Amino acid sequence: MTDAYPLRPVIDGEFATWARMIANAYGSDWSDEELAHIRAAIELDRTIAAFDRNTPVGGAALYTRSLTVPGAVLPIAGVTWVGVAPTHRRRGILTSLMREQLTGLHESSGEPIAALGPSEAAIYGRFGYGPATFANQLRCEKRSMLFRPGTDCGSGSILLLDPEAARPLIEKVYDQVRTGSIAWPDRAERFWDSRLADPPHSRGGATSLRYAVHRDRGGDTTGYVLYRINDAQDALGNDTSAVRIVELAAATRQAYAALWSFLAGIDLVPWIEYEAAVDEPLPHLLTDRRAVRSTMVDRLWVRLVDVDRALAGRRYSTPLDVVLDIKDDFCQWNSGRYRLQAEGDAVVCERTKDPADLQLTASELGAAFLGGTTFASLASAGLVRELRSGTLTRTTRAFRADREPFYPGGWAFPAY
Numbered sequence: 001m002t003d004a005y006p007l008r009p010v011i012d013g014e015f016a017t018w019a020r021m022i023a024n025a026y027g028s029d030w031s032d033e034e035l036a037h038i039r040a041a042i043e044l045d046r047t048i049a050a051f052d053r054n055t056p057v058g059g060a061a062l063y064t065r066s067l068t069v070p071g072a073v074l075p076i077a078g079v080t081w082v083g084v085a086p087t088h089r090r091r092g093i094l095t096s097l098m099r100e101q102l103t104g105l106h107e108s109s110g111e112p113i114a115a116l117g118p119s120e121a122a123i124y125g126r127f128g129y130g131p132a133t134f135a136n137q138l139r140c141e142k143r144s145m146l147f148r149p150g151t152d153c154g155s156g157s158i159l160l161l162d163p164e165a166a167r168p169l170i171e172k173v174y175d176q177v178r179t180g181s182i183a184w185p186d187r188a189e190r191f192w193d194s195r196l197a198d199p200p201h202s203r204g205g206a207t208s209l210r211y212a213v214h215r216d217r218g219g220d221t222t223g224y225v226l227y228r229i230n231d232a233q234d235a236l237g238n239d240t241s242a243v244r245i246v247e248l249a250a251a252t253r254q255a256y257a258a259l260w261s262f263l264a265g266i267d268l269v270p271w272i273e274y275e276a277a278v279d280e281p282l283p284h285l286l287t288d289r290r291a292v293r294s295t296m297v298d299r300l301w302v303r304l305v306d307v308d309r310a311l312a313g314r315r316y317s318t319p320l321d322v323v324l325d326i327k328d329d330f331c332q333w334n335s336g337r338y339r340l341q342a343e344g345d346a347v348v349c350e351r352t353k354d355p356a357d358l359q360l361t362a363s364e365l366g367a368a369f370l371g372g373t374t375f376a377s378l379a380s381a382g383l384v385r386e387l388r389s390g391t392l393t394r395t396t397r398a399f400r401a402d403r404e405p406f407y408p409g410g411w412a413f414p415a416y
Contacts, residue, residue, distance in 0.1 A: 005052055008051070010048075012044060014056065018047070021056050033197075041194050042081070043061070046062040046064065047081075057087065058083065060097045060101060061080050062079060064077075065077075065186055065191075067113070070314050073186075076111055076114070077114040078185070082097065102128075106306060112304065112305055113303065114303045118301055128304075131300075131301050132369055133298075133372055134297065137294065137297055139294075141270065142269070145286055151257050152253070153260075153261035156216040156254060159215065160212050161212075173249050173251055182406070183406055183407045203228060205231075207228050207229045209228060210226070212226075214255040216252070223248075224247075225245060225248040225259050225263065226246040226247045228243075230244060242270075242272060243263055245263070245272065245273065247408060260282060276294075276406075299409075302366040307324075309349075310369065312348060317398055318397050323337055323338070323339050323340075324338050325358065326338065327360070327362070337352050342398065355388070357386070358375065372404050372405040374400065375392055379392055
């Protein structure tokens with residue numbers, strides 16, 4: 001019974017105990033330095049703890065962020081630091097935490113969407129979250145990375161900088177690239193602090209973080225890559241050392257090609273590893289695209305807190321007039337029919353009694369919200385039902401964007 005575990009925000013004196021309980025739920029040890037970074041970024045009034053007497057046994061928190069969505073930037077509740085103590089599993093605590101968060105957002109007219117990065121894909125669908133962004137885990141064989149003739153790899157210059165010199169430059173590039181991307185969050189100073197934190201115990205046996213920036217011929221910084229190098233061998237003695245890319249952003253195609261040429265030229269390391277966008281351009285630059293091997297994984301999961309506000313907040317690639325019949329068992333205030341009308345910047349989403357065109361649950365709507373997961377693919381799996389002929393194709397086209405949504409990572413919204 002969850003009534004036995006009252007919920008309330010964490011106060012400052014309880015933070016370390018609460019955070020270490022969540023770390024234990026992840027099977028992790030967090031150092032004092034890591035706890036300091038978390039404490040600097042977290043908003044205590046947006047935390048929740050479940051208590052067994054005076055001991056925290058469950059928790060969750062929200063980051064106040066914004067996220068690029070198709071045609072707009074929306075405030076987002078970044079669900080993070082979710083965990084339940086191993087001693088208190090399967091007692092309904094996680095469900096009560098999720099319900100408290102989403103109900104609070106709805107009743108306060110807070111952020112219209114919530115997002116998280118689940119450690120296990122089977123957990124959050126029952127709370128109305130759906131997989132909205134995916135990534136390709138790339139493993140690049142450097143000896144086969146030959147760039148196609150005409151690729152402008154030598155444009156400008158690459159500089160290796162120390163963290164203090166690099167940070168203002170990469171922050172500027174990030175903000176520039178973010179405006180033309182989907183699923184990129186804002187980064188205030190506290191989130192940059194966490195993103196760039198580099199304690200030795202967190203490197204996984206690799207080097208400290210390297211900062212390489214690209215400058216064009218006019219001297220402007222137009223791209224950067226953050227990376228580490230690890231030295232490793234497999235059980236047979238084969239060299240599996242890799243350049244591990246933490247983050248790469250380029251404002252121009254010249255900067256993109258130059259950064260990859262630089263990475264491919266790093267000596268004594270046979271591999272490059274990078275978690276990239278589903279439609280990453282790199283393979284198109286190479287004479288042998290099989291030099292890049294990939295495995296697709298889900299990343300950011302999205303939940304519409306209030307369907308009408310969320311759908312009215314983004315833009316659509318083609319004019320659309322559709323009635324959606326939404327089933328939302330976890331947040332029942334969303335259940336019902338909505339008429340979504342969109343043409344350019346004029347977007348209206350309101351409740352209606354008109355006959356429905358498409359029928360789906362909140363999880364499918366969250367998955368499709370950023371334009372990556374399509375209504376057509378969901379319908380092929382039997383998860384979206386077309387009630388009026390032609391509306392599935394039109395809605396699928398309208399929700400899509402020019403590029404795949406890609407969450408660049410970095411102190412995002414990790415959830416249990």
